[in-house]
Amino acid sequence: MNGFISSFQRTARLTARHPLDAAHAVAFFIIVTSLISVTVDNATTSGNRDAFVIAIMWVVVLLATMLGCAAAYSQDYEDGSLELLVAHQRPLFPSVLGSMMGLWFFSTLPILLCVPLGAWMLTLSTSVWWMLLLTLLAGSIVFTLFGVLGAVLTLGIGRNGVLMALLVLPLYVPVLLLGVGACQRYANGETFEFALASLFAIAVALVTFVPFAIAALLRVSQEY
Amino acid sequence: MNWFRQTFHRMGSPPYFYRGARKWITGLYIVGLALLVVGTIWGIGFTPADRLQGDSFRIIYFHVPTAHLSQLIYIAVAVAGFVFLVWRMKMADVFMVSAIWLGAWLTAFALFSGIVWGIPTWGTGWVWDARTTSVLVQLFLFIGLIALRGAIPNSQRAALAVSVLAIVGVLNIPIIKYSVDWFTTLHQPASIQIGEPIAIDLAMLWPLLINSLGLYAVAAGVILSHMRIHVLRRERDSEWVAKSLLTK
Numbered sequence: 001m002n003g004f005i006s007s008f009q010r011t012a013r014l015t016a017r018h019p020l021d022a023a024h025a026v027a028f029f030i031i032v033t034s035l036i037s038v039t040v041d042n043a044t045t046s047g048n049r050d051a052f053v054i055a056i057m058w059v060v061v062l063l064a065t066m067l068g069c070a071a072a073y074s075q076d077y078e079d080g081s082l083e084l085l086v087a088h089q090r091p092l093f094p095s096v097l098g099s100m101m102g103l104w105f106f107s108t109l110p111i112l113l114c115v116p117l118g119a120w121m122l123t124l125s126t127s128v129w130w131m132l133l134l135t136l137l138a139g140s141i142v143f144t145l146f147g148v149l150g151a152v153l154t155l156g157i158g159r160n161g162v163l164m165a166l167l168v169l170p171l172y173v174p175v176l177l178l179g180v181g182a183c184q185r186y187a188n189g190e191t192f193e194f195a196l197a198s199l200f201a202i203a204v205a206l207v208t209f210v211p212f213a214i215a216a217l218l219r220v221s222q223e224y
Numbered sequence: 225m226n227w228f229r230q231t232f233h234r235m236g237s238p239p240y241f242y243r244g245a246r247k248w249i250t251g252l253y254i255v256g257l258a259l260l261v262v263g264t265i266w267g268i269g270f271t272p273a274d275r276l277q278g279d280s281f282r283i284i285y286f287h288v289p290t291a292h293l294s295q296l297i298y299i300a301v302a303v304a305g306f307v308f309l310v311w312r313m314k315m316a317d318v319f320m321v322s323a324i325w326l327g328a329w330l331t332a333f334a335l336f337s338g339i340v341w342g343i344p345t346w347g348t349g350w351v352w353d354a355r356t357t358s359v360l361v362q363l364f365l366f367i368g369l370i371a372l373r374g375a376i377p378n379s380q381r382a383a384l385a386v387s388v389l390a391i392v393g394v395l396n397i398p399i400i401k402y403s404v405d406w407f408t409t410l411h412q413p414a415s416i417q418i419g420e421p422i423a424i425d426l427a428m429l430w431p432l433l434i435n436s437l438g439l440y441a442v443a444a445g446v447i448l449s450h451m452r453i454h455v456l457r458r459e460r461d462s463e464w465v466a467k468s469l470l471t472k
Binding site (some may be wrong): 020023031038171 | 351352358360365367370371374375380381383388391396
């Protein structure tokens with residue numbers, strides 16, 4: 001019983017020393033719940049079951065993509081090849097864009113290939129499948145970009161999984177709103193062109209700008 | 225212009241800032257609190273009730289200033305982040321640390337007062353539409369900035385990471401700004417816009433402006449006094465800190 005009490009007290013002390021660490025998990029819960037609420041809310045007004053399924057699929061793909069990006073550059077950071085990259089490659093932009101597209105191709109695309117399976121499991125109407133895949137195509141690129149940004153932001157910090165989610169999830173919201181909105185409008189038979197066009201426009205703009213931010217952060221990670 | 229450049233560079237120096245800011249803080253607090261008291265009493269006691277919303281509209285005197293200022297603080301943090309990335313000014317980082325805390329509290333208060341206002345007028349405290357969601361996202365961004373700042377032990381690296389995240393998060397601001405025009409939402413469109421006729425009665429407008437100015441002044445005072453403490457903590461090993469604290 002002694003061991004129980006002392007260990008419990010030790011955990012309490014550790015939590016008191018770093019209260020933000022314990023708050024991360026709670027924040028993750030709240031943010032993911034908000035993501036689901038904001039996407040499901042449109043569906044409750046229309047009452048269309050497909051709209052619910054679209055919302056759930058988008059959030060699940062979002063979280064899966066983010067997990068896939070969590071390890072980006074961390075191996076390079078630890079074994080020192082990132083230092084070589086930063087020292088030798090100038091400008092860094094093409095190299096960053098290349099590794100991000102590689103990550104999207106080998107880690108995110110497999111998720112998209114499984115989306116039809118998920119849509120079938122959730123019995124989504126087959127007429128909406130192609131629209132779901134089209135919007136997720138743009139969405140997953142943005143998720144990968146911001147995912148890598150989050151991973152690079154938390155380079156060198158241990159226990160960075162939840163913190164990274166906390167940083168990145170708010171950035172996902174505009175794209176999530178537009179993508180789910182376009183797809184749900186299509187499923188409800190409403191006009192979806194504006195949302196779809198905005199989604200792709202944002203994706204193209206982010207592919208252009210986010211690699212610069214990541215390159216800057218990679219340089220920073222080598223400063224002391 | 226020369227005067228401005230001189231002040232800008234002087235403010236970048238911690239000892240100069242520490243001494244110079246002190247005079248400002250008291251003045252800002254006095255002016256700000258006086259304006260807030262006048263604006264609040266005028267707004268709650270002496271303005272006519274709204275034709276549609278009755279007395280519940282009076283929360284506008286707290287909701288609009290906090291919401292507006294929190295957004296302004298976010299932009300200011302991003303600008304400071306840019307300044308830090310380009311010129312590596314220490315004071316830009318000190319400003320960011322102080323401003324993200326105040327920004328988070330103000331955003332939380334704007335959301336809370338919005339919920340309180342929504343219950344009698346919308347019939348519901350919360351709706352998931354573009355405006356409410358993007359302000360909630362702003363709160364999450366502030367919390368993310370605080371968490372990131374706290375998680376990186378190296379202060380220089382932390383400041384750089386916070387700068388980049390703040391700049392990327394600015395994407396959210398136009399969405400907040402135009403959400404009431406672009407998307408269908410319950411939130412009323414802005415009553416006061418530059419270049420448009422003002423869609424609010426002057427009797428209701430004056431207390432709102434007074435309260436906004438008062439809140440600006442108080443917020444500036446809070447940020448400056450927090451910055452002074454932070455500067456001391458950062459520069460604790462330097463000579464000027466020891467001097468200025470011991471001579472008192």
